[in-house]
Amino acid sequence: MTIANAVNEQRLWQRHMDLAKIGATAKGGVNRQAFTPEEAEARKLLAGWAAARGFSCAVDDIGNLFFRRAGTDPDAAPVVTGSHIDSQPTGGKFDGAYGVLAGLEVLEAAEDAGIVTKRPLEFVAWSNEEGGRFQPATMGSAVYTGAMNFDEMLAVIDRTGAKVGDLLPATLAATPGAQRRAFGTPLGAYIEAHIEQGPILEMEDLTIGIVTGIQGCRWFAVDVEGSEAHAGTTPFSARRDAFRAAHAIVAELYELTVDDKDILRFTVGCFEVAPGSPNTVPGHVYFTLDIRHPDAAFLKELGDKVEDVCRRNANGLKYTLRETYNVPPIKFDDGVVGRIRDCTKELKLSHRDMISGALHDAKYMNDICPAGMIFVPCEKGISHNEVEAARPADLAAGARVLAEAMIALANQ
Ligand code: GLV
Ligand code: MN
């Protein structure tokens, strides 16, 4: 029996439905943000499934959670897949979960088919991929490779002041039997499966996206300090209106990011006005910027303009600008991409090459080992939304490609 034949569509689908019960929202999505009790609960569920099949478990100091099926050479670096089980505040059932559960499915299919590999096979759930609660995103994978500093990440706080370092013990306690793994423990190769989170595969009626790279991304957090004042009595000349300044900054950035080709992405995802009273001039505004483009030079030039836009529009008010994330575009390993393409063709699945608009942990793995990604369609390309949907057959097809590619790499 081939591993592709052993991939079980129904089991893979049911795992998604079971995992989605943890943090389930009324609109059919999930709220399972990083380092929450819900995310810890999801870790326990994964660990139970893995233990039932005899896979060993390891965790590192930032909570990256690894499950291993042994190979014949215990010293060989594993072939690893995975993604994340943390979600957006209004996330869907598939973003991240698919990559982790497809990984579990590959290991289970290898068990079912009695396939022996030289290298161990592993799947991993990386910590805080989303970055919705704690910036930066892809925190776990970046710390694993050394691209982000662990101590700095421990000090990161969310909008309520909760600190990563204070929440980690509860996260780590979710898998008490796990061995401790050192950051940077070598990987032989890494492939991540993910829903596309965009409309291309569905529009072109294709099953597999062979991901050749990821576009670049820069995040900024801006605080503008004004003074609270009475809305009815304070003349404009005497106001220090934090909203007015923040609005002017954002308005100019929207002008600057007009792109006729519709390649550039620009998002103001958070905008908090304090104290938030109709009749008080705002004394403080906090907002975030997310800028993405596949061209490194273009992204650098545009991102570097943000400081100047803030200074010119702050209207003399004090502001602070922090860059919370800066990831240049990347290209995946030709060998891994070629392997994924070959496996897709062997399975006679329709496909195309594409670059990822979304961020993924594979970006950081690509720095330390040959890496690549597999996309499957999602309904109308909708993601970061509770209605996010994908078809069981497409999820299984992606898992089959993943399985074949992993087995090939694991015998190299
Ligand atoms: C992660 O989901 C991202 O692309 O922001
Ligand atoms: Mn994701």
Ligand code: MN
């Ligand atoms: Mn996401």
